Amino acid sequence: METTLVGKFVGKHPEIATTYKWAFVRWVIKYNLSIFVLPKGHESLERLALGGLLANEVVYLRTKYNMEIVAIVNLKNIVSGTTNLATLGGAFLADAYIGRFLALLIGAFSNLIGTILWTLTDRIPRVRPPKCSEAQAKLRECISASKAQMFFLVMAMVFMSIGSATIRPAATPFGADQFERGGTKTVEQKKDLQSFFNWYFFSMSLVSVVASTVIVYIQSNVSWTLGFGICAILMLISLVGFLIGAPLFYRETPQGSPYTGIAQVIMASIKKRKLSLPSDLTLLYYGQNSPKVSITSRFRFLDKAAILTEGDMQANGTVARPWNLSPIHRIEDLKILIAILPMFSVKICNSITSQQSTYAVFQALTMNRNMGSSSIKVPAASIHVVSSLVVIFWLPLYDRVLVPLTRRLTKQERGITPLQRMGIGYVFSLISMLVAALVEVKRRNVAKSHGLTDDPSAIAPISVFWLVPQFFIHGLANCFHVVGSLDFFYTEFQPNLRSTAIALSSIMNAVADYLSVFMVTLIHRLTGGNGKPNWLDSNINRGRLDYFYWLLLVMESINALYFMLLAYFYKYRENFVVDGGETSDVSDGQEMVSKKIEI
Template identity: 35%
Template sequence: MAAGNTPVSGDAEALPTTAHGGRGGWKTTPFIIATAAGLTLAAGGWLNNLIVFLIQEFNIKSINAAQIFNVINGCTNFFPVIAAVVADSFLGCFSVIWISSLVSLLGLILLVLTATTDSLRPSNGATPSGFQYAVLFTALALVSIGLGGTRFTLATMGANQLTESHHQATYFIWYFFTLYVSSLTSATGIVYVQDNLSWGWGFSICLAATVFGFVVFLIGKRYYCRESQQGSPFASLAQVIVASFRKRRFAISSKSDDYYYGVKEVAVVGPTKSFRLLNRAALKIEGDILPNGLIAKPWNLCSVQQVEDLKTLIRILPLWSTSILLSTPIGIQASLVVLQALTTNRYLGPHFQVPAGSMIVFTLLSTAMCLSLFDHCIWPLWKKVIHKNPTLLQQIGIGHVLNITSMAVSALIESKRRARSHSMSILWLVPQLAIVGFGEAFHFPGQVALYYQEFPSNLKSMATAMVAVLIGVGFYLSTLLIDFVRRVSGWLPDNINDGRLDNVYWVLVVIGVLNFGYFLVCSWFYKYKNGEVREGDHSV
């Protein structure tokens, strides 16, 4: 992320320092970055070319393969929220990461076996047997769980090693850049190996990359500052709801001294006026507090901080929901563009053929290029024209606009592809992928920054996982939307040359425009934590 105001979670005292035995700090970053590189390289290797693998090796019909791809993408982006709950409440980031890496290893071993053992794959165009399906889906489930448990938990753990906001900013830009470069490498190198050598060699490289990341992560164990778990933050939030309900008959006081602030009882400012009904949870009544100052029953009385933490989540949820339909078109495009690529002329020169599963490389490349230009080109130009730095909400809004533009370009290109089919060069598909990649560079890191900045300090892992949840829900919705379109229209037959894929993209344009309007409304009413609008928070 760029220098300047940085997404930080909670107070500085809530973050680990390097004072405890010299742990934490920048010396941990190479281990975490290297781990992220290895695990991301492996994940991209099996995920990017999954549709082609299912079609060629398991004889699954193209649209069904695209549906499976969307479900798997949804899983890999939904599991991070489960990992975040476990990390924040019970095990901590370190344990969640090494356990998830081990799960990935088991899944990749099964994938290597499916690619190299004849009895685990159907032959001669046959339908896979129940046992073959079971092994395949077990492997995909394991690698999905492993990926979901590591990617965003690693981001949180790395940020927690640093106490200075500008240091966290630098860490985030390196972390995201690593993710995109690793994904770019796997989408080209590993996919090429799978298409031109063998699936067994391709999945074996993924296995080796996972082993590398796992070993490097464990080597850095002695340097990590490990956070101590203090119970479930989600139970703390639930206590606010229960306590406010139990005290529903009591009048809400306007005096700050009538509220509970914790053991120290420092009544600086009373609870905020928004969602005032929740303030009753912190209202002190007779019998709530023991002589030693502790709470007699946590489900009857909460601190003002607990109340404000829940209010923060409530305020940000509408804004968070606007990004669900931002992820859905991306999920649909990611799967259908592979089918489009299979119908085009994929040769660049007389000998080289672009693998259909490598089309994602153009999105990754454009995102990485855009990220590298933020500090030295895009943001200085923005400030020169607008005379102030962009806010995180403006950054996300630009992503919305670029996403809509990409879907419109996709519709126009698809109309041209239908007319020319195999005579059209695969390079015609590049602009739509490049535009959606530019959009990701704005909205994806912007969302991570916003949630990490705005979420309560005891929900750091959940903050970074929220973007993964968005992507996961988006992919699930993309599956449902494709299935709905197939049921009510003839736009998506198994042979897309007989359909109207361009109409699907135009529907996504309409959805994107409506969702952007919803985003503008939510942004207008949203106030950053502590009430101020933060200029200069243009972190990526």
């Protein structure tokens, strides 16, 4: 079955996308004109800019804005949750009206404004509170930011949130569109597409390493203003690079709002619920100039929305009552959403437990960060670079060695299925959380044994490199889970819903962010008492961050079991096809009819 080409190539050399497709992708990776999950930017330079800025965010808010740990975590979660919710609007615009290219462009401009404002928070002393001395910190008398100062800071976050909300749902599908170009994927294209996801994640991780080391080092040891200024300049360069590369892109034409079509399917299927489906599936309505899709056997009651009844069609072959009749491709869109929604729910708990990486920065601030016997200190925020380094070294090995090997063993195109890859990632996530809890027990005991419990600014005689194992394992988890989930959602969703798929994933992350705010606030208020500090006390030597990690481990374990149950019963879309084959035109206004076949 072939898919109707719905899109256009903008430029003078359309042959680039076929004969020289990997030359194009190398160009894409060089300037990174697409984006992946986890990164917060939209080209490599943009990813480098935002990555360098946000990697050190918690340290900046702690040292320059005198914010408490719980306040920082909650602010990050609220901003992240709002950004994730706004992603649904970005997906709607990209899919229905403006297209993915324009969505990326709008996001780039918004991110540029956000990084400039963020740079000004350090460049202009009046927009942030005065520095807190060690004496004030011990007495907890640091001056907090005023409402006007917080407003300026939040406005920078708002612009960056708008940028992320328009880029996230559009960038990955936009990059993958360059392979499909509106057509059905061949076996070779499927292999290329999986390699694209692997190598794209590789390039993003490589950029993350630079952001978490070079830029973070400049911010922490040279100048915050210089570090942020470099980020703003990189953002500007990335925008210019994206505009220069615009003529090379293939652009999918917006196909209208998928949400309206889904609502029409639900309404039409309810109205025709008492009708019986015809035995001949060619009698159903496939639509005019619509994407050619096969009917699947799941949720067959929805197929009744495509039953032709008197008055549904006009004399010229167009639909007279769109809320009474829906084409097959819209019905299949809704079927996919219903089938995959439980998989999206798994991300809620997984995103909540990812708070481990945020608190690790606060742990690093209390540990010995010297590299050996030298005076060079590792910036606290740079500890995350371990995960990115793992991705850089692991993904090429996986893509070039393990995938061909498993492909021969399993006889599958991908070697292992996306769900299997995601499952392996969840196992590594569990191990990472377990190691994190054990390391925090060790760190806290060392601080206590040296009488540092009541000194929040003290450095315990334990190396920051104790945090490396948990991030090493977390990097392996990302290699499997993040790339696997991207491959899964992109494969299962129809082209016009792919941006929506990423948006729905962001909604689950938003739910997780708001639940994290609730959970952190609840733990902060309910734990402790009777002279004892709460688990998430700003002085983590007095708090019980290890208890918090054990709680996250229990949650992640339950979530992993839930995922395995869903994965066991899940059937891929292609396993439900009940009709397929070649298509043909008919005279009753239906442009496409699939011949019924047995599979």
